[in-house]
Amino acid sequence: MKTIFILIFCFFSVFVSAxxxxxxxxxxxxxGKWTKNYEGSDILRYEGEFNYGKELGTFKFYKNVDGKAVLSVTREFNPNNDVVQVTFYDGNKNxxxxxxxxxxxxxxxWVYFHNNGGEVMMEEVYNDxxxxxxxxxxxxxxxxIAEQALFKGGVLNGVSQWFSDKGILIRLFNYTNGALDGPSKSYDSKGNVTMEGVYRxxxxxxxxxxxxNGKLVKEKDFTKRSQNPYKSKQK
Known part of the structure; x- marks a missing residue:
């Protein structure tokens, strides 16, 4: 009798839960709570809660990896506005x-991270x-720092700089509306200038x-219709 009661209780619990x-x-x-599986399977695709049609709190989204649900994205919904905090994960939950x-x-x-490490790889800011x-x-x-650059409206605008893993400046370019424009310099691993000029x-x-090795060896004139396009100097 006790066994029958337990079976009935379990069935009722599952029924109510469903x-x-x-x-x-x-x-x-x-x-209320919603879940959805990948079509034709019992592999979870997402889970979260709705409040009269509006997402509420944390939603979790999963990838189907070899027949297993692996967390890939979480979305945190704010009841007071339409801004959603989003986090992407790799297959190891990093x-x-x-x-x-x-x-x-x-x-x-937005912040991006190096593979399997947790160290910050890139930071950037988006407008509305x-x-x-x-x-x-x-x-x-x-x-x-490996690179830092200035953007305006989604395109490069201003100074862009690249650095070696030892912190030495190796390139400096200027941009205007996404095009190279202004002074440009390149450097060797010791910080000596290897090339300099201007873009338009x-x-x-x-x-x-x-x-x-820090010594001027050549000059080249890129001015349109220049009569003197090449100049050389002895080392």
């Missing part, structure tokens, strides 16, 4: 990137139109200078 998920309100909107989204576009600060705005930084796994609208312009 009735409590994937429900609709009187207006036909999703309400964070790949995280930031905010609104109307399915990236906004605000989903365009990169302001300073973007890229880091070596050791934490040193993505094209080299004027006299460019080339160096070896």
């Amino acid at each position: 009735q409590e998920i994937n429900q609709f309100d009187n207006q036909g909107a999703r309400h 964070i790949v990137s995280k930031g905010a989204m609104k109307n399915k576009i990236q906004i605000g600060k 139109d989903g365009e990169i705005e302001g300073e973007k930084k890229t880091y070596y796994k050791t934490g040193g 609208n993505d094209l080299k312009h004027g006299i460019w200078k080339y160096y070896e």
